[in-house]
Amino acid sequence: MSLEDFTIQIEADEERDLTVIRVAGYLDAHTFEELEEAINDLFGKKKYRIIVDLSKVEYISSAGAGVFIGALSEAQEHDGNIILMNPTSNVREVFDLLGLTQIFQVVEDQSTALAAFQ
C-alpha cells in the first residue's frame, strides 16, 4: 500500500441497526473529508450506531482523528455511539497522544464492538 492509498467500505447491519465502516490506508488532511462525508451521510439517514474498523489504517493525522471527535457528540445525542475497533499501533499511539482512548470506546474485535451496542 502506498503512502497515498485510502479506502472506506460501508457495511450496513440492518438487523442490529448498526453500520460498520472499514477504513484502510492513510487518513490525513487529504483524505479525511471522504470519511467525514460518509459519516455525515449516515447521520443524514439517522444511522448513529457506528463501528469504525481501523485495523487497516496505516497512518492517521489530527485531521483524521478530528473526524471522530467532530462526530461523537452528535452520535451520542441521538442515542448512538462511534466505537473504534482494532486500531493499529500507529493509530493507537496518536489516539493516546490526543487523549482519545479515554473518551472513545476502543475495542479489539467486532464481537466486543457489537456487545457494546447491546
Place this chain on the structure above:
Amino acid sequence: MSQAVQRELSIPNQTTCLAQVRRAVLDFVGHGLFPSGEAQLVALAVDEAVANVMEHAFATKESERQEITVQLESSDEAFKAVIRDAGSRFDPTAVPDVDIRQHVRQGRKGGLGIYLIRQIMDEVDYHYVKDRYNELRLVKYVDNRAGKAKGRQPQRQEGAPKRCR
C-alpha cells in the same frame, strides 16, 4: 549541529503532497536516527505543520500554486525541520492547547495538529519575516542514540516537484 545532513523539498500547496512530505521525513530519519515508531511520529509532526500551512496560511483555492518549503536537517544530536511559506501570517504556536473533552462535547477539531506537534517535538518556534514568509522550526533531540547517526556523509538534495501525483 555537527556533521549536519540536509535535505530540502519544495511542494505545492496541495494536500495530496502530504504523503510526499511524510515519505521524505521517514527516508531522512528512518535509518537509525530514531527508532521506527519515533520516526513515524516525527513524520506526523512535520505533516501536521505543513497541513496547518495549507489550511491557514494558504486558505484559498487560488493559492494552489504557492509553494511550501520543508528543510530537514539532522546531526548526531538532533533532527530539525524548518517549514517556510509565503502565505498569510499564521502563528500555530499561539494556538492554546486543546481540552480534548471539551472539543468532543462541542464537536470542535481546531488546534489538534499543533497539540500533537507539541507532544512529539522538543522545540517548536515560529517567526514571521514581514512581507516575506512564515517560518516554523521543529526540533527533536536524539537523546542517547547519537552514535547511530555517526558516519553519515553530509549531503544536500534539492527538488521542486510541481505535482505530487
